[in-house]
Amino acid sequence: MAKKRHITTKINGDTVEFLCEPRQTLLEVLRNTLDLTGTKEGCSNGNCGACTVLMNGRPVDSCLVLAVEAEDAELKTIEGVACGTHLNAVQSAFLEGAALQCGICTPGFIMQSEALLAENPNPSEQEIRFYLAGNLCRCTGYDKIVQAVQTAAGKRQTESGTKCCH
Amino acid sequence: MSTATKPKYKVIGTRPIRHDGADKATGRAKYGADIKLTGMLYAAMLRSPHAHAIIKSIDTSKAEKLPGVRAVVTGADLPEQGDRIVELGEGAVNMRHLSSNVLARGKVNYKGHAIAAVAADNIHIAEEACKLIEVQYEVLAPVMDVVEAMQPTSPVINSDVKDDSGKPTNVAKTYLFEKGDLAKGFAEADLVIEKEFRTATVHQGYIEPHNATVFWNADGKVTVWMSTQGTFTARQQTAELHRIPISDVKVVPMEIGGGFGGKISVYLPPVAAALSKKTGKPVKLVMDRAAVFEATGPTPGSSMKVKIGVKKDGTLVAGDAWVAFEAGGYPGSPVGMGCMCVFACYDIPNARVQGFDVCVNRPRTNAYRAPGSTQVAFAVETIVDELCEKLGIDPIEFRLKNGAQEGVRRVDGPVFPRIGMKETVQAIKDSPHWKTPLTGKHRGRGVATGFWFNCGLKSAASATVNPDGTVSLLEGSTDIGGSRASISMQLAETLGIRAEDVKPSVVDTDSVGYTDVTGGSRVTFATGIAAIEAAKDIIGQLKERAAIIWECEAAQVKYEDGSVIGPKGKKLTFKELADKLHHTGGAVIGRGTSSEATQGGAFGTHAVDVEVDMDTGKVSILRYTIAQDAGTAIHPSYVEGQFTGGVVQGIGWALNEEYWYDASGSMKNATYLDYRIPTCYDVPTVETIIVEVPDPQHPYGVRGVGEVPIVPPPAAIANAIYNATGVRMADLPMSPPRLMKAILSK
Numbered sequence: 001m002a003k004k005r006h007i008t009t010k011i012n013g014d015t016v017e018f019l020c021e022p023r024q025t026l027l028e029v030l031r032n033t034l035d036l037t038g039t040k041e042g043c044s045n046g047n048c049g050a051c052t053v054l055m056n057g058r059p060v061d062s063c064l065v066l067a068v069e070a071e072d073a074e075l076k077t078i079e080g081v082a083c084g085t086h087l088n089a090v091q092s093a094f095l096e097g098a099a100l101q102c103g104i105c106t107p108g109f110i111m112q113s114e115a116l117l118a119e120n121p122n123p124s125e126q127e128i129r130f131y132l133a134g135n136l137c138r139c140t141g142y143d144k145i146v147q148a149v150q151t152a153a154g155k156r157q158t159e160s161g162t163k164c165c166h
Numbered sequence: 167m168s169t170a171t172k173p174k175y176k177v178i179g180t181r182p183i184r185h186d187g188a189d190k191a192t193g194r195a196k197y198g199a200d201i202k203l204t205g206m207l208y209a210a211m212l213r214s215p216h217a218h219a220i221i222k223s224i225d226t227s228k229a230e231k232l233p234g235v236r237a238v239v240t241g242a243d244l245p246e247q248g249d250r251i252v253e254l255g256e257g258a259v260n261m262r263h264l265s266s267n268v269l270a271r272g273k274v275n276y277k278g279h280a281i282a283a284v285a286a287d288n289i290h291i292a293e294e295a296c297k298l299i300e301v302q303y304e305v306l307a308p309v310m311d312v313v314e315a316m317q318p319t320s321p322v323i324n325s326d327v328k329d330d331s332g333k334p335t336n337v338a339k340t341y342l343f344e345k346g347d348l349a350k351g352f353a354e355a356d357l358v359i360e361k362e363f364r365t366a367t368v369h370q371g372y373i374e375p376h377n378a379t380v381f382w383n384a385d386g387k388v389t390v391w392m393s394t395q396g397t398f399t400a401r402q403q404t405a406e407l408h409r410i411p412i413s414d415v416k417v418v419p420m421e422i423g424g425g426f427g428g429k430i431s432v433y434l435p436p437v438a439a440a441l442s443k444k445t446g447k448p449v450k451l452v453m454d455r456a457a458v459f460e461a462t463g464p465t466p467g468s469s470m471k472v473k474i475g476v477k478k479d480g481t482l483v484a485g486d487a488w489v490a491f492e493a494g495g496y497p498g499s500p501v502g503m504g505c506m507c508v509f510a511c512y513d514i515p516n517a518r519v520q521g522f523d524v525c526v527n528r529p530r531t532n533a534y535r536a537p538g539s540t541q542v543a544f545a546v547e548t549i550v551d552e553l554c555e556k557l558g559i560d561p562i563e564f565r566l567k568n569g570a571q572e573g574v575r576r577v578d579g580p581v582f583p584r585i586g587m588k589e590t591v592q593a594i595k596d597s598p599h600w601k602t603p604l605t606g607k608h609r610g611r612g613v614a615t616g617f618w619f620n621c622g623l624k625s626a627a628s629a630t631v632n633p634d635g636t637v638s639l640l641e642g643s644t645d646i647g648g649s650r651a652s653i654s655m656q657l658a659e660t661l662g663i664r665a666e667d668v669k670p671s672v673v674d675t676d677s678v679g680y681t682d683v684t685g686g687s688r689v690t691f692a693t694g695i696a697a698i699e700a701a702k703d704i705i706g707q708l709k710e711r712a713a714i715i716w717e718c719e720a721a722q723v724k725y726e727d728g729s730v731i732g733p734k735g736k737k738l739t740f741k742e743l744a745d746k747l748h749h750t751g752g753a754v755i756g757r758g759t760s761s762e763a764t765q766g767g768a769f770g771t772h773a774v775d776v777e778v779d780m781d782t783g784k785v786s787i788l789r790y791t792i793a794q795d796a797g798t799a800i801h802p803s804y805v806e807g808q809f810t811g812g813v814v815q816g817i818g819w820a821l822n823e824e825y826w827y828d829a830s831g832s833m834k835n836a837t838y839l840d841y842r843i844p845t846c847y848d849v850p851t852v853e854t855i856i857v858e859v860p861d862p863q864h865p866y867g868v869r870g871v872g873e874v875p876i877v878p879p880p881a882a883i884a885n886a887i888y889n890a891t892g893v894r895m896a897d898l899p900m901s902p903p904r905l906m907k908a909i910l911s912k
């Protein structure tokens with residue numbers, strides 16, 4: 001077994017240190033070492049997007065990132081999206097719009113949607129469908145997810161100025 | 167659309183936020199793979215590289231010596247089952263076959279078949295140890311094709327599967343359903359069309375892989391934490407496979423990340439249990455994606471011959487169907503249900519259906535959303551379309567003329583109660599989609615109808631009134647798509663309280679009465695009835711409590727609109743009375759069960775517009791509308807969600823999903839990238855029309871909605887492709903290479 005590495009990173013605003021083997025993925029460390037199980041494993045080869053997290057603002061499949069690559073990075077996971085007990089615009093739009101059924105893909109879709117809206121605050125339906133095409137959902141048929149992202153985009157624009165805590 | 171005056175409901179038909187919503191939007195909801203127990207070991211499995219082989223020997227000694235390995239198990243670690251057939255909730259199962267499927271015994275019947283499992287201190291050690299297990303195989307010729315497997319010359323996969331004369335065979339079971347006089351029916355026909363069809367093996371494709379964490383305690387009691395469609399069937403299967411009493415096993419339902427019929431059979435709990443028994447520690451076992459494709463139950467590929475006869479005026483007179491389904495490595499495909507569905511959309515006086523359950527060297531197949539109905543609908547609905555074209559009859563008018571309705575007897579016997587088949591056809595006829603002409607080159611419109619039984623089976627619920635006027639509901643139906651909400655809403659409607667005032671919990675097998683699987687589109691129907699019964703039980707007890715307070719007879723108390731009303735205009739709201747329960751006898755706990763109710767059947771009619779790229783054979787879906795009878799839509803958002811989700815799965819089945827095998831029987835596309843389920847960029851918005859023809863078997867008229875949406879899409883799309891290209895497709899999937907070949911050979 002290779003010697004474990006010491007990694008210092010930032011997750012959801014907090015500085016976090018952990019030990020990992022070089023072969024361990026960020027997904028495995030998030031879930032098994034740090035108990036951040038909101039990030040889901042669907043395929044572990046970058047096909048389904050269930051493990052999407054934001055790394056330095058960019059959405060990544062955490063199953064395709066080695067944990068050692070998190071050194072000095074800023075990570076955001078589904079656990080860091082809500083502001084305390086307040087759901088953010090994407091989360092509440094998903095709930096109000098019934099954009100989830102089983103819910104296993106939901107954290108990945110929310111993270112990918114966060115990245116989309118940060119990049120493009122007012123996306124068209126086609127732009128949403130294109131940006132979310134790397135996230136698989138087998139339950140909803142996608143319509144309500146796309147509609148929820150549209151709703152969230154509108155909400156974010158009317159609520160701009162009321163910044164969340166992180 | 168409603169066919170009757172709609173009753174006024176306060177909660178039913180509204181769209182409250184689901185009770186488990188915040189947990190699922192924040193990542194707090196715990197799915198099966200999220201569990202971590204003190205001292206827990208991680209397990210991995212060794213799977214067969216061959217599709218068909220005899221296991222000559224298994225040597226686990228090197229694996230056992232690897233530091234960090236705590237135990238290794240093989241099929242020899244599970245008890246012998248003998249010739250036992252056990253009823254497991256959704257049908258009788260040969261226990262020897264189930265046990266051999268969970269861990270192979272002496273023979274592997276498909277690539278990916280489980281051979282051994284290792285528990286270790288971490289998953290990496292467990293995976294390394296699996297590579298150190300030495301297995302000697304005698305490789306046999308694989309039998310991959312359903313029709314070839316039926317030939318007397320074919321190698322036989324299971325020596326204990328025998329025909330009537332006692333000779334081993336791959337044809338595990340045959341079905342025959344007949345109605346009327348087939349020869350007379352076809353003699354009356356002015357036009358007869360007969361065709362052969364093939365459909366590929368497809369997978370449910372749920373995003374969450376199978377998982378189980380098991381602790382075998384020192385007292386012999388076993389606890390299983392897992393994602394499952396049915397905790398009670400998982401309990402029974404685990405107990406039967408270890409030959410221990412069912413009450414020694416407790417199954418704790420974790421949140422479940424999709425199932426669609428594929429998470430009913432157990433694969434992992436008995437294996438993790440064997441490892442836990444050997445180590446005395448909790449053991450967690452999670453499948454990887456390749457194992458999900460290769461070693462869980464996809465739904466069968468099929469070979470079908472269907473012949474239908476009609477009179478010149480469009481009257482349907484006769485139908486004959488021959489249906490063979492791949493069972494996979496062990497018997498048990500849903501071909502029987504497929505046979506019952508073949509002609510179920512129509513009033514057909516003379517018919518015959520023959521079905522064959524055929525073993526092949528593919529994973530043992532399982533249910534997938536309306537199991538068996540999508541395959542047969544593809545055959546029947548495309549022939550119906552061709553008949554209409556040849557007779558010059560509008561396909562909508564044909565269905566309105568010949569469609570099934572109350573009083574019509576199905577070929578397999580049952581007579582339909584009140585159903586909404588024709589109402590769904592009419593809804594499509596009246597839809598903006600159907601009324602908008604389709605223009606453009608290589609574009610076509612198609613329509614198809616589908617049927618699914620929906621089942622009742624058994625459910626239980628209990629509900630406790632809290633002092634603040636809320637109700638805690640305990641139920642046993644694992645929630646895959648918002649059923650906590652749909653069940654709570656029925657309880658709330660009955661009690662006259664708000665949906666938000668019900669706190670639903672899906673609890674373990676020791677904490678609620680026997681409840682059948684979340685499947686068969688049964689949960690909102692049957693667990694809903696159990697919740698309604700629990701609410702009625704509460705109402706009965708509340709009347710007694712009010713009578714104590716008012717010093718009158720309970721018979722003098724009425725319950726109306728969320729309040730008890732006594733003599734002389736005395737009245738207490740539910741909330742006011744709830745606050746007084748501690749002083750009038752303590753907790754009020756209502757209980758309810760459902761066991762006798764059966765559903766009347768669900769129908770949906772779909773319309774689709776496609777455009778075909780004549781240079782590549784790629785089909786684009788331009789517009790899609792589904793009209794389905796939901797009986798009464800409890801939570802319309804989740805009804806729409808079921809409609810759309812089923813349609814998109816059906817589009818995947820129609821256009822590109824299939825298991826690809828090489829000559830050795832090895833699946834070549836066991837990843838999401840290569841199997842490729844639809845993404846949001848592949849599909850358009852699906853327009854949904856909820857038709858409501860209340861089912862008289864349910865107090866509020868509910869019909870299950872989950873399964874039938876997947877049935878019509880392949881046929882509807884095939885009919886649209888014909889209208890776009892002039893090519894009639896008889897094979898699924900209608901992928902670009904297959905469609906291109908058909909276009910070029912036209």
